[in-house]
Amino acid sequence: MIEVIGIDHIYISISDLDRSEAFYDRVLLDTLGFRKNSFVLGGDPHVQYYNRHFGYVLRPARNPRLHDSYSCGLHHLCWRVNSIEDVQAAARRLNEQAITTSGAGHYPEYAADYWAVFFTDPDGLRLEITNYRQERRERHDRW
Numbered sequence: 731m732i733e734v735i736g737i738d739h740i741y742i743s744i745s746d747l748d749r750s751e752a753f754y755d756r757v758l759l760d761t762l763g764f765r766k767n768s769f770v771l772g773g774d775p776h777v778q779y780y781n782r783h784f785g786y787v788l789r790p791a792r793n794p795r796l797h798d799s800y801s802c803g804l805h806h807l808c809w810r811v812n813s814i815e816d817v818q819a820a821a822r823r824l825n826e827q828a829i830t831t832s833g834a835g836h837y838p839e840y841a842a843d844y845w846a847v848f849f850t851d852p853d854g855l856r857l858e859i860t861n862y863r864q865e866r867r868e869r870h871d872r873w
Contacts, residue, residue, distance in 0.1 A: 767780075833847065
């Protein structure tokens with residue numbers, strides 16, 4: 731059996747590269763500690779954010795329609811951080827950078843130890859940062 735061991739990269743099509751790059755610089759570089767590079771592929775400029783685990787790439791959209799979370803396709807993207815305190819710190823940092831968020835909150839309807847902050851990118855993609863919950867840790871460790 732072949733086992734998937736992680737996500738390698740995620741590509742996001744965006745309507746305005748400068749606007750999205752400024753937004754994701756605040757989220758991924760300044761808040762979540764990613765690194766960044768840029769490249770051209772097929773004549774299109776790309777901006778890649780990356781950490782030890784995966785890349786998150788911005789590329790120009792070919793259709794100017796904004797993201798609709800309730801159409802077929804991606805509903806939202808959630809990044810995992812280590813702890814509840816990390817979720818709270820991320821929410822504070824995003825708010826300090828003028829990114830509108832839900833604020834860090836406890837969501838026991840999802841799991842007893844579920845904490846998250848929710849926000850949206852400039853094209854309407856729903857984003858979330860959540861903590862590494864006990865159930866996820868146990869799933870990993872006892873697989």
